[in-house]
Amino acid sequence: MTGLLADAHLSRRMVEACLRLEPEFPIVHLADWMRGSHRVSKDPVLLPVLREHGLVIVGFDRRTMAMHAGRLTREGAGHAGVILFRRSVPQMDYGKQSRLLVEFWQEARQWDWADRIEYLPRV
């Protein structure tokens, strides 16, 4: 099953909020995943690792992340998926972030996430 990985600039409090909404929600924070061994990894290193583990990365919109993901797609290596919060979402509004993500994932967990980039909230 595809899981979600919260990037380092998201707070663990957002992850906790997701788990309060849905105790089995498949999300882990980067700092906690694999004992934090990828907390320092740069995007070009992290994305291929996430592909191997079938983890969709969740973070705030950064063009660099989309650029690296797009490059992997163009090169044929691919990535496991990216979900980006639009900058209209406050960084410390963990409630809004978690509601957006949990609600979205009800539908999106069935999708093929290979090479997919989605933005929240959706328009």
Place this chain on the structure above:
Amino acid sequence: MAASEAHNPNRPEGIRPQEILGETTGLDLVYIVNHCRPMATIVQSCRLEKEHAALISRQAKRRHLEVSTLSSLYLTEKAMEEEFPGIGFRDAIGGREAYVLGHRVAVWEVVDVYEEARSIARTADHFGWPDYLVKCALAYAREFPDAIATQRASEVDE
């Protein structure tokens, strides 16, 4: 006039945005590092051991940079890292970007959260960091507000 063509005080006269972004140079965006700000420069020579010079030469070739450009970049960033412990530099879509060493978080992202949090303690709590990491990032941002604003602008659509 398109927004991207508006007057930018950081852009040298006579250089178009496309040139800065590498569209006419054919270079990768992230390696266009020294063309964004008019700044007086001086020539400063130093001696390197052969093997280190060869290493820098190989790295410059890999990045499609002149050896002198890469040497200047390394020297400047190392000096900054000494001056601002905890701050490092990495490639980003708009060029080089200051970030918090040991983490994947850019200095401008720390500033963004701090502007919402309005306290170092709450910002540190957001990231799950000790306070000193936030202070390091904010100290660097205070010293180089224009660079931080530029790095943020290159990453964020608003």
